[in-house]
Structures are given as structure tokens and as C-alpha cells.
Amino acid sequence: MRYDYTAIEKKWQKIWDDEGTFCATTDYSKPKFYGLVEFPYPSAQGLHVGHPRSYTALDIVARKKRLQGFNVLYPMGWDAFGLPTENFAIKNHIHPEIVTKDNVANFKKQLKSLGFSFDWSREVNTTEPSYYKWTQWIFLQLYKNGLAYKKEMAVNWCTSCKCVLANEEVVNGVCERCGSEVIHKVKSQWMLKITEYADKLLDGLNDVNFIDRVKVQQSNWIGRSYGTQVKFNTTIGDEFEIYTTRADTLFGVTYMVMSPEHPLIEKWAEKIENIDEVRAYQQSAAKKSDFERTELAKDKTGVKLSGVKAINPVNNTEIPIFISDYVLISYGTGAIMAVPGHDTRDWEFAKKFDLPIIEVVAGGDVTVEAYTDCSEGVMVNSGFLTGLSVEDAKKKIQEWLTEKGIGFVKTNFKLRDWVFSRQRYWGEPIPMVHCDKCGYVPLDESELPLLLPNVDSYEPTDTGESPLAKITDWVNTTCPKCGAPAVRETDTMPQWAGSSWYFLRYCDPHNDKELASKEALEYWGPVDWYNGGMEHTTLHLLYSRFWHKFLYDIGVVPNPEPYAKRTSHGMILGENGEKMSKSRGNVVNPDEIVRDYGADTMRLYEMFIGDFEKAAPWSSASIKGCKRFLERVWALADIITDGDDYRAEVEAEMHKAIKKVTEDIETLKMNTAIATLMSLINTITATGKITRGEFKTFMILLNPFAPHITEELWVNAGFEGMLNGTQWPEFDEAKCVDSAVEIVVQVNGKIRARINVPVDIAAADAIALAKGDENVAKEIDGKTIVKELYVPKKLVNIVVR
RNA sequence: GCGGGUGUGGCGGAAUUGGCAGACGCACUAGCCUUAGGAGCUAGCGCUCACGCGUGCAGGUUCAAGUCCUGUCACCCGCACCA
Numbered sequence: 001m002r003y004d005y006t007a008i009e010k011k012w013q014k015i016w017d018d019e020g021t022f023c024a025t026t027d028y029s030k031p032k033f034y035g036l037v038e039f040p041y042p043s044a045q046g047l048h049v050g051h052p053r054s055y056t057a058l059d060i061v062a063r064k065k066r067l068q069g070f071n072v073l074y075p076m077g078w079d080a081f082g083l084p085t086e087n088f089a090i091k092n093h094i095h096p097e098i099v100t101k102d103n104v105a106n107f108k109k110q111l112k113s114l115g116f117s118f119d120w121s122r123e124v125n126t127t128e129p130s131y132y133k134w135t136q137w138i139f140l141q142l143y144k145n146g147l148a149y150k151k152e153m154a155v156n157w158c159t160s161c162k163c164v165l166a167n168e169e170v171v172n173g174v175c176e177r178c179g180s181e182v183i184h185k186v187k188s189q190w191m192l193k194i195t196e197y198a199d200k201l202l203d204g205l206n207d208v209n210f211i212d213r214v215k216v217q218q219s220n221w222i223g224r225s226y227g228t229q230v231k232f233n234t235t236i237g238d239e240f241e242i243y244t245t246r247a248d249t250l251f252g253v254t255y256m257v258m259s260p261e262h263p264l265i266e267k268w269a270e271k272i273e274n275i276d277e278v279r280a281y282q283q284s285a286a287k288k289s290d291f292e293r294t295e296l297a298k299d300k301t302g303v304k305l306s307g308v309k310a311i312n313p314v315n316n317t318e319i320p321i322f323i324s325d326y327v328l329i330s331y332g333t334g335a336i337m338a339v340p341g342h343d344t345r346d347w348e349f350a351k352k353f354d355l356p357i358i359e360v361v362a363g364g365d366v367t368v369e370a371y372t373d374c375s376e377g378v379m380v381n382s383g384f385l386t387g388l389s390v391e392d393a394k395k396k397i398q399e400w401l402t403e404k405g406i407g408f409v410k411t412n413f414k415l416r417d418w419v420f421s422r423q424r425y426w427g428e429p430i431p432m433v434h435c436d437k438c439g440y441v442p443l444d445e446s447e448l449p450l451l452l453p454n455v456d457s458y459e460p461t462d463t464g465e466s467p468l469a470k471i472t473d474w475v476n477t478t479c480p481k482c483g484a485p486a487v488r489e490t491d492t493m494p495q496w497a498g499s500s501w502y503f504l505r506y507c508d509p510h511n512d513k514e515l516a517s518k519e520a521l522e523y524w525g526p527v528d529w530y531n532g533g534m535e536h537t538t539l540h541l542l543y544s545r546f547w548h549k550f551l552y553d554i555g556v557v558p559n560p561e562p563y564a565k566r567t568s569h570g571m572i573l574g575e576n577g578e579k580m581s582k583s584r585g586n587v588v589n590p591d592e593i594v595r596d597y598g599a600d601t602m603r604l605y606e607m608f609i610g611d612f613e614k615a616a617p618w619s620s621a622s623i624k625g626c627k628r629f630l631e632r633v634w635a636l637a638d639i640i641t642d643g644d645d646y647r648a649e650v651e652a653e654m655h656k657a658i659k660k661v662t663e664d665i666e667t668l669k670m671n672t673a674i675a676t677l678m679s680l681i682n683t684i685t686a687t688g689k690i691t692r693g694e695f696k697t698f699m700i701l702l703n704p705f706a707p708h709i710t711e712e713l714w715v716n717a718g719f720e721g722m723l724n725g726t727q728w729p730e731f732d733e734a735k736c737v738d739s740a741v742e743i744v745v746q747v748n749g750k751i752r753a754r755i756n757v758p759v760d761i762a763a764a765d766a767i768a769l770a771k772g773d774e775n776v777a778k779e780i781d782g783k784t785i786v787k788e789l790y791v792p793k794k795l796v797n798i799v800v801r
Numbered sequence: 802g803c804g805g806g807u808g809u810g811g812c813g814g815a816a817u818u819g820g821c822a823g824a825c826g827c828a829c830u831a832g833c834c835u836u837a838g839g840a841g842c843u844a845g846c847g848c849u850c851a852c853g854c855g856u857g858c859a860g861g862u863u864c865a866a867g868u869c870c871u872g873u874c875a876c877c878c879g880c881a882c883c884a
Contacts, residue, residue, distance in 0.1 A: 671826095748865095
């Protein structure tokens with residue numbers, strides 16, 4: 001019989017669907033396993049071959065866990081709000097809701113054709129009112145707890161999307177999504193106080209099993225630093241504050257720098273003698289886009305303020321104040337003390353403006369470069385700090401500053417608050433109303449969901465206003481507090497909103513009373529294993545940890561961390577080793593692969609392609625090897641013989657294979673698990689037959705990887721029930737060893753012979769046997785034996801002189 | 802600049818505590834089978850005619866190094882004036 005993969009795959013997919021084979025049960029007494037993959041954005045392009053890499057890997061884990069007796073939750077859904085859909089809708093004059101529906105249907109068909117064991121009864125869609133009701137509800141809780149606020153500020157504005165972006169969405173000064181220029185625009189925006197959770201987000205990383213690069217990237221992004229905030233007086237009486245991590249170098253301060261946007265400049269305007277020059281600099285700095293700030297040579301520029309000087313609190317020296325765009329208004333206090341002797345940027349600036357450089361930590365040569373090492377230097381030229389180590393000096397100066405009331409210890413973060421407004425149509429409406437009398441008033445929870453109005457025109461506006469603003473019927477409402485006429489917030493939430501809590505909804509997706517029941521959250525949380533892309537490390541992964549920690553703090557969820565374990569897959573590149581893209585013409589269509597090779601081959605190939613964590617190029621030649629393997633598996637049916645045991649000649653290899661496959665699945669080393677199964681079938685096929693017992697084990701081991709063909713072979717061979725209802729095989733460590741092994745005989749570390757010995761041979765016997773070998777005898781003849789080693793099951797090494 | 806990672810055949814990639822480098826697969830070569838083959842089967846396949854040489858490069862430790870140590874080069878990813 002031919003291996004008709006198309007018929008077989010369709011047949012089993014229908015059975016799984018009809019019978020709900022992979023639905024998680026609500027039997028909360030069973031041990032649970034919650035496996036999660038990032039739900040896709042249903043784009044018009046359809047599934048990318050990259051999606052199944054992640055989905056197949058955790059599908060394998062999920063399928064194995066089921067056979068091991070776990071109640072498995074492996075859900076899927078749609079992160080369907082967002083710009084590409086909206087843009088597509090505008091271009092083709094179709095409502096985004098319709099576009100979304102079509103795209104979801106297509107994605108679902110594609111996912112089903114790959115045989116993933118998703119629990120489709122728990123499918124969620126972020127654009128459905130029954131779902132976004134709870135997204136809005138969470139926003140209201142954030143607002144009520146003071147974590148959502150509206151603020152006028154300079155934000156990143158994508159000139160093409162005509163929409164603001166979060167800091168996390170700006171990459172190298174351009175829009176993360178479309179690559180267009182990002183400019184600064186002053187707008188009133190809803191913000192979420194993620195900074196309030198900076199410490200918790202950072203410290204929580206210690207309690208989770210995330211791969212290192214994820215932890216490192218998140219912790220760099222949060223960027224905690226311990227330092228001191230210090231007050232400097234000025235010659236005109238006004239004090240101003242700076243932040244430093246090197247308070248120990250206070251005696252080396254030779255000038256101060258403020259950011260061009262620093263508010264004190266306005267305040268001091270009349271006293272600054274060269275205010276025109278200062279204003280001109282401010283303007284030129286404001287004009288620089290993010291792109292210019294990061295990509296251009298970091299040549300230091302700046303202007304010295306005339307008529308005002310700062311006074312160093314440690315020695316009352318008067319020092320000049322500059323403004324320069326190398327100091328950021330968004331970090332610390334927007335002003336710094338400059339220590340050119342021990343900071344590279346200050347050193348460059350001092351050289352350029354010919355400012356004095358004072359050495360206060362001995363160990364380098366500050367005339368050549370800044371000496372920034374603070375591990376072993378000793379303080380010099382530093383008054384009461386002289387002679388101390390940097391570490392001691394830091395402590396002493398902090399105590400001194402605190403005592404005098406001119407400074408205090410301060411922790412700072414690079415993390416900024418999350419810009420949460422988007423001036424677009426296809427997103428969750430923000431459930432807030434603005435009343436002239438009451439200000440911003442939250443909608444009553446009973447009013448949720450606040451539905452997105454159905455309109456004909458939803459083009460973005462050039463004015464920076466949301467398209468919703470034009471829908472006056474919807475916008476005009478009454479104040480929930482005082483009943484006076486009021487207007488709705490017209491910005492919508494960013495795409496990251498719905499995905500920040502979707503994994504909670506899967507636990508109890510049809511609940512209309514709460515976002516999920518306490519029992520369901522208690523049982524299923526936290527996600528045991530979450531796999532997703534590295535590109536989400538400082539976006540979705542961080543945002544959702546933030547929301548979850550907040551929900552934990554207000555008692556909605558029972559765990560402080562949403563994900564116990566996080567892994568990440570590498571990209572699948574085009575055949576030419578470049579990123580797949582339409583413009584490069586190297587896109588592989590998963591539908592064609594399923595059609596030409598079958599889902600099982602596709603799954604197997606994507607797992608066999610290489611190290612799961614690394615990027616790997618697609619190879620249309622290599623996929624054939626996986627197809628051949630399945631053809632050989634199919635042919636096993638013809639050589640099945642009676643016998644429930646493993647035959648002696650294959651027993652050790654069977655046990656080793658069970659062990660290897662079981663362990664490799666847990667560490668996502670799917671490529672070596674498959675290689676093991678390939679080797680095993682080679683061995684078995686060479687014997688000309690396979691016992692029912694061997695066949696059974698082989699089928700179960702292969703099932704997570706290639707679920708359709710194994711189910712089919714299973715029934716064809718006359719086994720009871722579905723393979724999916726059986727148990728994962730056990731291995732016996734004692735049986736993993738062969739009775740005899742080939743060991744290597746080395747003379748002076750060079751291989752001279754190979755001999756077969758019993759596994760439990762004594763060292764002396766092994767060495768004697770080795771010496772008896774002709775080639776070995778030749779090498780050691782007439783020489784002095786210095787040393788003889790026997791490494792059990794590995795080798796004998798004879799050292800001669 | 803800072804942080805993280807990777808260097809192994811023609812290619813994708815394997816190699817417990819240091820213990821047979823190149824598992825498994827692709828490609829390739831030869832033979833068989835077939836009316837035919839972008840099918841299948843069998844065998845070979847790191848380099849070198851060979852002594853030997855081989856895991857980015859140079860040293861070191863060891864009976865033994867892809868693996869440990871020191872130095873160095875290249876590439877990839879993230880952050881990017883964070884004081």
C-alpha cells in the first residue's frame with residue numbers, strides 16, 4: 001500500500017476535530033501541563049513557515065505530556081487588532097472586521113492542516129467584544145490603581161503609520177513595524193506606569209526559568225542603576241539636581257551639563273547673557289530626529305551658559321554650566337556633573353571645549369583618556385576622600401551628602417513608562433470619558449465592553465487625531481460622574497494590550513463574569529512552558545509580565561509570574577540564508593509543502609533543520625530526507641512479526657532510543673531525537689523484521705513528531721484504540737548497555753587498534769588484551785611502558801618512551 | 802562603546818564528567834533495478850598518493866583537548882551618549 005499522506009492526514013484531522021481529542025479537561029485533580037506558543041497575528045499573507053517551528057516544538061512536548069498522563073492545555077487564538085489589517089482594509093475598502101474574519105479562517109485552516117494538537121474549544125480572539133471587554137476592564141483597574149495616566153509629552157510619532165509608538169517599538173530611530181522615520185511630536189497620551197514595576201520585573205527574573213539571553217535582554221532594558229542624586233547651588237541662588245553613579249568623583253567635577261530641554265533654562269532665561277545662542281542650540285537639538293541622534297557620529301556639541309555658574313558642594317568651587325544634547329532629559333534629572341577625568345563622554349567634551357581635567361582616582365593617565373575603571377583605583381586630590389578606595393569613597397561621600405541634606409541615594413531605571421494610546425481605528429477603545437468639570441472619568445464596569453463603533457471611514461488623520469474623533473455620535477456622551485455632556489477618549493489601545501493577558505483567558509475562555517475563574521487560574525497557572533520569538537523580549541514578554549504582576553497585586557491571579565519557563569526559537573531563513581521576504585523572493589509557502597510532502601514531513605523537517613534556538617536556512621533538498629524516512633516508516637508495516645518483546649539484538653538500542661527521545665523532547669533537541677529514530681529504523685530494517693512490541697514503541701516515540709502516519713499505522717496494525725490514548729514507553733537504564741563494546745587502543749594517545757571486550761572487563765584484562773593486538777605490540781615493542789590507562793567502555797591508552 | 806552569542810566536511814548539523822571528531826540527513830560518486838525517472842536499492846563519501854594532517858588562529862595544561870586555561874581574529878544578535 002502506498003503512503004497516501006494527503007488522505008491519511010485529512011482523515012485523522014477530521015477524527016481529532018470530531019472527537020475533541022486534544023481538549024483539556026476540567027478534571028482539576030490530574031497533574032496539569034500548560035504549554036503555550038505566541039498566538040499569531042492573522043495577516044493577509046497567511047502562515048509563514050516560521051510559525052510552525054515554534055508550534056511544532058511545543059506540540060511535540062504537549063503530545064508527549066498527554067501520553068505521560070498530564071492534563072494538557074495547549075491553546076491557540078488570534079492577536080487580531082493592529083495596523084496591517086487596518087491598512088489592508090483601507091486599501092481594499094473592506095471593513096477590518098471582515099478582513100480579520102477572513103484571515104483567521106485562512107490561518108485556522110492552515111494550522112489544522114499541520115495537525116497541531118491545539119484545544120480549539122478554547123480559541124480566543126482579541127477583537128471580539130467578549131474578549132476585549134476584559135482588556136478594557138484591566139485598563140480600568142490600572143487606572144483606578146493610579147497606573148494609567150494621561151500626560152502631554154513628546155512622543156515617538158511614525159510618519160507613515162500616523163500613530164504614536166512606544167519606546168519599545170522604535171528600533172534604530174525608525175518604526176519597528178514599517179521602517180519609516182520616527183519624529184518627536186508633543187501629544188497628550190495615555191501612559192501606563194510600568195516603571196512602578198521596574199524592580200519587581202527585574203527581581204522576578206530570579207524566580208523563573210527563562211533562557212539566559214531573554215533574562216539578560218530584559219534586565220538590560222530595565223537598566224537599573226544605583227547612584228546618588230546631588231543638589232548643586234548656583235551663583236544666582238537657584239539649586240538644581242543631578243544624578244550620578246560616581247559620587248566618589250565629586251572633587252573631579254570641572255563643569256556641569258544640562259539637557260537642552262531642561263526646564264531651568266527657561267526660568268533662567270533673563271539671567272543667561274547668551275540666551276540667543278542657547279535658544280539656537282535648543283532648536284537645532286529639537287530638530288534632530290532619533291535617527292540622527294543615534295546614527296550620526298557622536299561628535300560632542302554644546303553651549304556654555306554665560307552669567308550663571310554652579311557651585312560644587314564639596315569644595316565651593318564655581319564651575320561652568322553647559323547645555324548639550326549628549327545629556328538626555330528623559331533619564332535621571334536631565335542634568336549631570338561632568339568628571340572628564342573618569343568618564344569617556346565628559347572627557348571628549350572637555351577636550352573639545354578645552355576644559356580642565358582633574359584626576360581624582362589614581363591608576364590611569366587622564367591626559368590620554370578617561371580612567372573609568374573603579375575596581376582598584378585609589379582616591380587622590382579629593383579632600384577628605386583622598387586615600388580611600390573607590391568603593392569606600394562612594395559610601396563616605398553618600399553619608400556626607402545625606403548628612404548635609406544635599407544628596408541622597410537613588411536608584412534609576414532606563415525603562416520608561418509605556419505610551420498606551422494609538423491614533424488608529426482597529427484597536428480596543430479606551431474606556432474613558434472626558435468631562436470639562438470632572439476631568440477624565442472611567443466608564444463604569446457595567447458599561448463594558450465599550451464597543452468599537454462600526455463606521456465606513458477609518459483612515460488615519462494627518463492631524464494626529466484618532467479616526468474615532470470624527471464619529472460624533474459615539475464621541476459625544478455624558479459624564480458617568482456628574483451627567484454633564486462629555487466626550488469619549490478617541491485613541492485606542494496598542495496591539496500589545498490584548499496579548500498582555502490572553503494566556504489567562506485560555507484557562508476559562510467562555511466566562512462572562514470574570515476574565516477567568518479563580519479555580520481555573522489556580523489550576524492552570526502559571527504557564528509551564530512558553531515558547532516565542534526573541535523579538536518580543538522587550539515588548540510583549542515584558543508588557544505581559546507587567547500586567548500579570550499588577551493583576552497579582554490586586555488579587556486577580558494567584559501567581560506573581562505568568563510564565564514558569566520561556567524558550568525561544570531561531571528564525572527560518574530563506575534558501576539563500578537571508579531573511580524570508582516577498583521582496584527577496586525567497587518565501588516558502590507552507591501550503592505547498594503540505595501539498596507536496598505532507599504535514600508529517602513538514603513537521604519532521606522543521607524539527608530536524610538544526611539547533612532549535614538558532615536561525616536555519618530552509619533547504620528544499622533536505623526536506624526529502626525526512627520524506628524518505630517516513631516512507632521507510634510506512635514500509636515497517638510489511639515486516640511486522642509476532643512478539644511483544646524486543647529482540648535481544650535490538651533491545652539495548654530500543655531502550656537507548658526511548659531514553660534519548662524522552663530527554664531530547666524536554667530540552668527541545670528535536671533534531672537529535674529524530675536522528676535517533678532514524679538510526680533505530682536503520683538497525684531494525686537491516687534485520688528484515690520488527691516485532692509488534694518494537695513496532696509499538698517505535699510508533700509511540702515517533703507520534704509526537706509525525707502524528708498522522710503513526711495513528712494510521714497503529715490502526716492498520718490492529719492495535720486497540722487511538723495511539724494518542726496509550727502511554728509513553730519506559731526505558732530501563734540497565735538495559736541501555738550493550739553486553740560487549742568496541743574500545744579503542746591508543747599508544748601515546750594515537751589510535752592503533754580497536755578491540756571488542758565485554759562491558760564489565762577488568763582493567764588489567766583489557767590492557768592485556770590490548771597489548772596482544774598485533775598493531776599495538778608493534779608500537780610498544782622495545783620501548784619502556786610509562787603508564788597504562790583503561791577508561792571503561794571507551795579506551796585503553798598505553799604511554800611508552 | 803557595552804551586553805549576549807557563534808566559529809566543526811561541499812551543506813544543515815552531531816559529539817555525557819576532557820576519552821574513537823564528523824552521529825543523523827542533504828548533496829555528490831559508482832553499481833543495480835526500471836520503458837523512463839526529480840522514484841527505489843546497494844556501496845562509497847573530512848583532507849592527503851602517502852608518512853600523516855585535521856574542530857577560526859596562536860600558545861598552554863594533560864597519558865588524552867572541539868570540550869579546560871591564556872591571548873587573538875572573524876561573524877551574528879541586542880542596547881546604544883542611561884551619567
